[in-house]
Amino acid sequence: MDAIVQQIGLKNNCTFCGVFRRQALDRGAMKLGATKIVTGHNADDIAETVIMNILRGDIARLRRCTAITTGADGYLPRCKPFKYAYEKEIVMYAYFKQLDYFSTECIYSPNAYRGYARTYIKDLEKIRPSAIIDIIHSGESLSVKKDVKMPTQTVCSICKFVSSNEVCKACVLLEGLNKGRPRLGIGKTHKERRKWEEDLAQEASKLSVESAVPGGGRGCSQACHQDDVHRPASNGCSNGADVAAADDDDDVIGGLDDDDDDVTRGGGRKSGCCGTGGGNCEKTQNDKKMMLPPAVVLAKTTMRNLLDF
Amino acid sequence: MLPITVEFSGGAELLCGNVKKHEVELPKLDGKWQIRNLLVWIKDNLIQERPELFLLGDTVRPGILVLINDADWELMGELDYDLQERDRIVFISTLHGG
Numbered sequence: 001m002d003a004i005v006q007q008i009g010l011k012n013n014c015t016f017c018g019v020f021r022r023q024a025l026d027r028g029a030m031k032l033g034a035t036k037i038v039t040g041h042n043a044d045d046i047a048e049t050v051i052m053n054i055l056r057g058d059i060a061r062l063r064r065c066t067a068i069t070t071g072a073d074g075y076l077p078r079c080k081p082f083k084y085a086y087e088k089e090i091v092m093y094a095y096f097k098q099l100d101y102f103s104t105e106c107i108y109s110p111n112a113y114r115g116y117a118r119t120y121i122k123d124l125e126k127i128r129p130s131a132i133i134d135i136i137h138s139g140e141s142l143s144v145k146k147d148v149k150m151p152t153q154t155v156c157s158i159c160k161f162v163s164s165n166e167v168c169k170a171c172v173l174l175e176g177l178n179k180g181r182p183r184l185g186i187g188k189t190h191k192e193r194r195k196w197e198e199d200l201a202q203e204a205s206k207l208s209v210e211s212a213v214p215g216g217g218r219g220c221s222q223a224c225h226q227d228d229v230h231r232p233a234s235n236g237c238s239n240g241a242d243v244a245a246a247d248d249d250d251d252v253i254g255g256l257d258d259d260d261d262d263v264t265r266g267g268g269r270k271s272g273c274c275g276t277g278g279g280n281c282e283k284t285q286n287d288k289k290m291m292l293p294p295a296v297v298l299a300k301t302t303m304r305n306l307l308d309f
Numbered sequence: 310m311l312p313i314t315v316e317f318s319g320g321a322e323l324l325c326g327n328v329k330k331h332e333v334e335l336p337k338l339d340g341k342w343q344i345r346n347l348l349v350w351i352k353d354n355l356i357q358e359r360p361e362l363f364l365l366g367d368t369v370r371p372g373i374l375v376l377i378n379d380a381d382w383e384l385m386g387e388l389d390y391d392l393q394e395r396d397r398i399v400f401i402s403t404l405h406g407g
Contacts, residue, residue: 044403091319091374091403092381103320103402118404122371 005108007182013108015186016173023170026161029076041080044087044121047132050139051117059144060151060164066139074153074162086132311335311342312395315351319402321373326357335392342392344375344382363400374401 004016029037046066053062064070071077082090094101106112124131144150155161156168163169169185176184176192184192315331322329335342335350345367352360362370368388369375375382376399377390392398 087403088374091401095318095376095399095401096379101319105320105323118372122404126371 001108004177004182007177008186010109010111012183012186014112014114015169016177017108019169019173023161026076034076037076037078039078039080040082042082042085042087042090043132043136044118046080046083046139047121047135048114048117050135051121052114055117056113059148062139062142063144063150066136066142071162083136084133310337311392313392314395314397315355316397316399317401318399319374320404321363321400321402324358324360324363325355331355343388344377344390344392344398345388347392347398348388369400372402372404374403375399376401 001013001017005013008016025037049065050062052058053065066083068081068083069077069079093099121132121135151164153162153164154166156163156171157166158171159168161168167175173185176182181192181196184196186192312332312334315333317325317329317331325331333355335347338346340346348364348367348369352364356363363373364370375387376397377385378397379399382390
């Protein structure tokens with residue numbers, strides 16, 4: 001985590017910590033042959049999560065976060081048995097039973113978003129103690145309109161574990177960290193990818209000797225315009241044709257199609273374009289080898305050394 | 310002089326240099342020692358960093374439990390409780406995780 005925070009800074013690292021921790025939990029549980037994962041989330045945590053997701057408009061998470069069991073039809077369902085237990089009760093219980101109680105402070109994200117939701121809820125609790133349970137109840141009663149787009153559960157194309165997108169969040173984050181683009185996976189993934197491809201394309205145009213031929217690669221842009229396919233940036237065509245990624249955003253916002261990435265954007269068309277835009281032509285592969293950003297990552301980030309924190 | 314025990318737990322001890330138990334002697338006061346002025350005294354004498362994580366206004370920050378002789382302070386009158394000799398006041402922070 002130290003290495004990650006060095007790259008990311010003190011904001012947005014909650015995403016990395018949460019995703020990787022849960023992945024580690026999943027993998028560890030599978031290795032042990034466990035059939036369920038049970039966490040200690042209490043009523044205060046759930047209420048905070050509900051408020052956070054409302055404030056961020058995260059419909060997908062909002063639906064899932066109040067469920068006491070999630071992923072029941074998967075290979076490793078998760079359960080939160082303390083969902084209705086107040087944090088105060090748990091702390092008092094631990095105190096009176098003299099249970100081993102340890103708490104440490106998170107040093108990486110002192111201004112985490114959750115902190116604000118927590119302060120708000122604690123103030124509410126002071127005025128009306130039932131506020132916490134009431135918030136959970138409203139979260140459970142929320143129903144989503146039928147025409148809202150919800151993520152479907154599929155399998156990650158890289159690691160083959162369960163995912164709601166073609167590439168699971170952990171793989172996206174790892175890719176970002178390894179390729180020196182740590183902001184990939186935070187905020188709008190497709191925007192970050194597009195920016196990355198723009199940078200790569202700029203490098204390519206500096207390196208390339210051929211002069212640009214306007215209109216020469218028109219076929220390229222048509223072929224790249226594939227709305228429903230997520231293409232990892234490494235497949236992007238180095239001739240500057242945009243690889244469309246419809247709704248690459250992992251935090252799916254129900255109903256909002258992030259259509260602001262304009263697919264038919266031009267860019268310098270080079271001659272000699274193969275026209276497939278698949279990023280597999282020799283030219284693209286050679287360009288890619290030459291223009292990997294200077295190594296900013298200390299070591300290749302893998303699950304193994306992440307677990308060393 | 311009023312001898313009492315003040316304890317911190319649940320993470321609150323981090324604000325007092327990681328010392329959980331404090332045996333203190335409160336100085337003589339013109340009026341009575343209540344939780345109200347004990348809190349101010351604690352802030353001035355025991356809290357070493359970030360007092361805003363312990364105190365909010367004239368009461369404890371919401372999320373910090375106060376136990377007076379193992380009973381919830383809400384049962385004892387909260388800020389108006391009069392301190393007795395050898396009372397045991399415990400502050401437990403409940404703000405964790407997420």
